Amino acid sequence: MNGYRSKQETEFKESWERTRVIVAVSLMPHLGKGKSRAITKIYPLPWDDEKGAEYAPIEHKKAVKEAESLWQKIDQKTKQ
Known part of the structure; x- marks a missing residue:
């Protein structure tokens, strides 16, 4: 039972971590x-x-870096 509970808790936290990345x-x-x-x-x-x-x-750090590079590209295009 502890293994299943641990799995549920991990999935719950991962879900909130994904939400946090989306917000950031x-x-x-x-x-x-x-x-x-x-x-x-x-x-x-x-x-x-x-x-x-x-x-x-x-994976969250990677997503944030990808978003930063995307916004930098958009900024460069809007400056032209």
Whole structure:
């Protein structure tokens, strides 16, 4: 039973982590150039203290970097 409960808890947390990434990426264009904030500051979750303040899974970091590069490309196109 503990294994199943652990699986459910992991899936629950992963779902909220995905939500947090969506929120952070959605806010990026509104933060202003050169201003970035830690994802845990933008959308804190109760278990952040368990993992450390700057925790973000690798796939989330990758998604944030991809979004940043996308917005940089858009910024460059709008300047022309």
